[in-house]
Every structure is written in C-alpha cells, then in structure tokens.
Amino acid sequence: MSFDRNTPYVDYTGIDTLLGLQKPRTDEPAESAFIIATQVMELLFALVQERWEAARDALEADDVPGALAWLRRACKAQDVLNDSWGLLADMTPTEFNRFRDSFGEASGFQSYGYRKLEFLLGNKSAAMIRPHKAMSGVVDQLTGLLERPSLYDAALRLLHRRGLSVPDDRAERDWTRPYEPSAGVEEAWKAVYADDRPGNDLFLLAEALLDVAERVTGWRHRHLVAVKRTMGGKTGSGGSNGLTWLARNAEQDVFPELWSLRSTV
Template sequence: MLSTTAQQCPFVPGGEAGGAEAGRARRAESNEGQPTLSFEKNTPYVDYAGIDTLLGLQRPRTAEPAESAFIIATQVMELLFSLVRERWEAARDALEADDVPGALAWLRRACNAQDVLNDSWGLLADMTPTEFNRFRDSFGEASGFQSYGYRKLEFLLGNKSAAMIRPHKAMAGVANELADVLERPGLYDAALRLLHRRGLPVPADRVERDWTQDYEPSAGVEAAWTAVYADDKPGNDLFLLAEALLDVAERVTRWRHRHLVAVKRTMGAKPGSGGSNGLTWLSRNAEQDVFPELWSLRSSV
C-alpha cells in the first residue's frame, strides 16, 4: 500500500519532488494552461536569479553609451569564467578518480561554455577607439589582468605563479581560494597522472612535483602521448581524452587571440590600464601553447 505522501503525489510516488510536480500540475490546470500573472511580491523568477541585483550592478561612470556594453561584456565573461572553472575542476577530479567517461562529459560541457565565452567578445566587436577613449579614464587602473576568476582558469591550465596572487592580498578569501588552486594539480597534471597509472611512460617528475610551479614541456610526456595516439581506435578512452583536452586548449587559444584583437582594435599599442605594455603582453600570452605536448607531437606522428 502506498504511503500517505505517495498517495498525495501521484505523478512521482513518494518524496518532495513528487509533491512539487503535483503542485505544478494543479497550477497549470487552475490557470487553464496560461502563465500565472499575479504575485504579491517580486516574481519568483526575479528572486531566484537575483535579477534586480544583477541589473543594479551596471553602473556606468560616464555618459558614453559604449561604456554599458563594456561593463556588461565584462560581467558576462566573469560569470562564464566561474562556469568554465567548475567544469574544469569537475573534469580534473574525475581524472584523479580514474573516471575517464565522467571527465570527458565535463570537458564537453566546458567546451560549450568556452564557446559562449569566446563569442562574448562580439559584444565589443564594434567599439571604436574614440568611443573607448571617452570612458577609458573612468576606470583608472582597472584591468582584466586583475580578474581572479580568470586567474583560477590560468592556474588550472598549468600557468602557475604565486606572484599572481599578490594583487588580491587585501582580499583574504580570494587570496586563499587562489592559493588552493595554485597548490593543487591542474587539469593537465591530473591527465598525466592518469596516464602514469595506466602504465604509460610519464616521467616521475610529472606525476609528483611542486604544483605551485609553472608547467614546462617534457619530451617524456610527449612520448607518452605519442603512444596514446598510436592507438586511435574509438574505444581508446585515453585517445578520446587527448582530443578532448586539445578541444579545451584550442578554445583557450581562440580566447586569447580574440582578446588580443579586441584590444588592438579599440586602443592599438597604447600601454594597458593595469601597468602592462598592452599588446606585447597579450601577444606573448596568445603564443603560449596550452597542454604543449599535445601540440608538439603532431609534428612527428
């Protein structure tokens, strides 16, 4: 015999989920299929997603219309940094747990988020240098270089540097979060450790090392990946992992190039607001391969 709760929730017997589903069905029936139009307070949509708070964060400092697009694009990117990070961390943790199918699923989801992230540069694609000049002084020394959300992504990719935590030292919580990512294996480190556990010749100094140090290319790692590519059958999960990682790496490179082009278009070779030399800094970063051995092996296989 069904429990009292189950009898009250015929759509999904038992549990709170069934009760919620039954409630939605009753509302739809009462509304004759039309959306609810009357609420005593904020709409549930506004409360759930914090829409009032979100829109209240767009506070241009000048009358230049392009500044609104700049702020919105920046905020969209920050939200997407967080989503990409969550998915890369989930993929890393799956690899550490020997769950390659799970890691592949998270990497696919990360790539979807990266595609949206890269497309967000389109919000700034039509900004002219004169428009940018009319509000640039208003943000002073603010620079995307200071984004701790983006810095977490770089750390997860293996671009480690304790000095990059320094700009956030006055933000104790943020500095601690960055230090945690700095001190743990990154996404690529987790993949190499998995290869080692599978019996591939990954050098010992890539299996256990000082994770706070920047990743450096290794001929031994390239040899291990080359062995993976020697068996490119669809059933080889390590081959699928290699290609999924390269999908991630390629999208990172696209992001960097789009950043470079956006800056070149809006301000040319002027110094950056955060103290860098602008285009030179970005060009150097754009030329740096992510997961380098997955690129270099293509010259020899």
C-alpha cells in the first residue's frame, strides 16, 4: 500500500484538482459553503443531463424500458441535487452580506449547466444562449439541445407513433420554440391513464415523467426559499429581482398536461 506518487484514487478522481477549485475571496466561513454547494450542484446538473438525454434518446428509439431505467436513475440524482440546498439552509443574511460583493455580477442565472436542463425540459429560448457567446463550446452544446426535441417532445412523439391523439404539430414542430400546452396532448395522456395496468409501458412512462417533474418543481421551490431566507427581495447579482423571477418559475408546471389531466380524469 505504498506509492511513489499520487495514489491511484487521487489520480483517477482528480481529488487534488477538485479540492483546489475552492477559492474564497473573503474570510467569511459561509463563503466556502456557498462555493462548495454551488460546485456540487453543477456536478449534479451534468449527471442529471446525461440521464435525461439517455432517456430522450431511448424514447426516440422506441425503447421504453430503457427510458424508464434512465428516468429512475435521473430521479435518484435529482433527489441528491435537491437535498444539496441543505448545505445553505442555515446561512443568515448577515453571513451572506459579508461576502456577497466578492462575486460581483456572478449569478446562478448564468449557469449553462442549469440552462441545459431547462432546454431538455422544453423551456427553450435562443436568447438564453447569449450570455455564453464568448464560450464557443458551450454555445455549440446549448444550440444542439435547443434544436433537438426535448425529453417531453420525445415522449409525445412516441405516443404519436403508437397511434394516440397527439396532434401532428406536437409530433413535428420548431424545436427551438418553448413547449406550449395542448388540449390534444392532454387527451392523449388521458387515454394512457385509462389503462393503468402495470403492463402498460406508456402509463409507467407517464408516471416516471411526473416523478421527474415533481422533483424539478421541488428544486425550484428550494431555490426560492434559499434566496428568500438569505437576501429576501433585494436586487440579485444579475441585476433583477431574483425572488420575483424564482417565484414565477416555481409556479410553472413541468410537462403541463400530465398535471392538468388530473383535474379531468
């Protein structure tokens, strides 16, 4: 158990590099927690993205069991992601104010990792790529997600291929546009829920997608409460009222017809 250089564990996982990435700009201890929590979240964004993309690709290939497996794995990662807000749950406004000025205009709104997740959910906007225009690789990645069907689009395309009443303009559309709810899509999902036998793979898919959606909403609410607790309604580092934007985002349903149909079945 003796090594002449870094242990294989350190080399394989990049521990030295990882632990060298925390560079607080003040002496406030809470700043370290803020940086570490943010970095943990970014790593988990990447893991969730990987699993959502795998689920989307499986749906496009008519592989529902494969998609279900990836969605279950994504939910596990989302649970850890949501729980990571606990790292900041006890930060007081006084602590936050002691290092807030140190990060200048930096804002979570600028996270391209989070933007990738929003694009995968169907919240598309070409304008949201603009903050990253100086990062060509990031622009290419975001553009690729912007121009491809989202996870939900892939599910609707599968329903359409199975002969359910998903409108043609939802099975093929301009993928760069944000998804808009459709009465026809709700009717298609209602038909799926009419057969809730365990062997109905489309019913299992609907519930798996709702598990994902519920966790996204949970993430948004945790974000809202964390901001409200640490800084209230002050202007955010990005220059806007962050609390207002977060509250509006938290109210937005993910995969909307899977929620609205529950009032009608």
